[in-house]
Amino acid sequence: MSxxxxxxxxxxxxxxxxxxxxxxxxxxxxxxxxxxELAHLSxxxxxxxxxxxxxxxxxxxxxxxxxxxxxxxxxQFVRFVAVSLAGLALTQGLTWLLVERLGWPFGxxxxxxxxxxxALSFVLQRVWAFRRTP
Numbered sequence: 001m002s003x004x005x006x007x008x009x010x011x012x013x014x015x016x017x018x019x020x021x022x023x024x025x026x027x028x029x030x031x032x033x034x035x036x037e038l039a040h041l042s043x044x045x046x047x048x049x050x051x052x053x054x055x056x057x058x059x060x061x062x063x064x065x066x067x068x069x070x071x072x073x074x075x076q077f078v079r080f081v082a083v084s085l086a087g088l089a090l091t092q093g094l095t096w097l098l099v100e101r102l103g104w105p106f107g108x109x110x111x112x113x114x115x116x117x118x119a120l121s122f123v124l125q126r127v128w129a130f131r132r133t134p
Contacts, residue, residue, distance in 0.1 A: 004068070004132075005068045006068075007067075007068065007132060008066070008067070008068055013066050013067065013122075013126065014122070016065050016066040017062065017066045017118075017122050017125075018118075019061075019065075020057070020058060020061035020062050020065065020066055021058070021118060023057055023061060024054040024055075024057040024058040024061065025054065027050070027053045027054050027056075027057045028050040028051060028053060028054035029050065030050075030053075031049050031050040031052075031053035031054070032046045032047050032049060032050030032051075033046075033050075035049040035050065051088075055081070055084055058080075058084070059071075059077060059080050062080075062125060062130065063076070063080075063130065066125075066130075067125070067126065067130035069130045069132075076129065076130060079128055079129040079130075080125065080129040080130070082129070083121060083124045083125055083128070083129045084121075086120075086124070087117050087120070087121045090113075090116070090117050090120065091113050091117050094109065094112060094113050094116065094117075095109055095110070095113060098112060
């Protein structure tokens with residue numbers, strides 16, 4: 001039985017989480033553009049392809065590098081997907097509330113989303129999705 005690597009300290013996890021997030025975002029954009037341009041998918045279908053690719057990159061990157069967890073762990077993956085979907089819902093909800101209902105400029109609403117959603121996602125991933133189990 002191999003020994004688990006030690007938990008990374010918070011000050012190392014945060015920048016690694018950011019790097020994985022940038023890689024996942026780049027994957028999302030590249031996959032969505034490719035699906036739209038090469039496969040001629042609708043914008044929503046192409047965006048879904050991008051999202052699915054980004055979820056894979058985010059899960060693998062955060063499991064392996066940010067939180068040093070086993071990659072092939074079913075319950076952990078389910079928790080991660082729940083956090084990811086909650087982040088998607090929060091993104092949509094905040095955009096609707098701030099821009100549609102309160103009349104904020106889109107850029108201002110997007111700035112709130114760009115800070116709030118990754119911060120909440122990091123916390124939920126750290127304490128729940130990728131929690132260290134005995």
